[in-house]
């Protein structure tokens with residue numbers, strides 16, 4: 755019979771094995787990304803901010819803008835979306851949710867606080883994503899927006915968010931997901947075995 759500490763360790767180990775690959779596997783699914791609209795940056799980096807103000811997502815993912823503080827909205831910046839994309843215009847104090855299917859660069863701002871630097875960038879990875887990069891980078895910003903816009907692009911560059919979409923990298927990621935899927939099946943089998951061993955132990 756399996757003693758209690760051993761049984762607890764076994765269950766904890768199996769649970770960890772099962773939980774970790776599940777998390778990796780979900781990276782491939784369509785995801786919702788949240789961006790807060792705030793009066794103050796949580797780390798003191800200025801007032802009137804989108805947080806975070808630059809993200810890279812996969813085509814088909816959704817971005818949700820949350821009105822955490824009053825007085826803000828999220829609206830596409832004119833000329834700041836890929837060709838054929840109309841963009842969005844959220845109302846003040848309202849949550850707005852957009853699903854972005856066309857790869858490329860999307861500039862947006864808060865209508866009342868654009869001159870205060872409340873601007874942001876969403877990068878949608880996929881084929882053809884680079885087509886409008888220079889156009890969006892060169893958008894004319896006003897007031898403090900100029901400074902924030904420059905900082906956003908520096909940050910994006912530093913974090914590797916401006917990298918061209920690569921199908922090879924995508925395939926590698928998919929292969930890794932397949933591999934973790936197999937690991938999960940094996941772990942599930944082991945868990946079944948362990949459970950039936952425990953049940954036998956309990957019965958004796």
Ligand SMILES: [Cu+2]
Nearest residue numbers: 826864867872
């Ligand atoms: Cu605002």
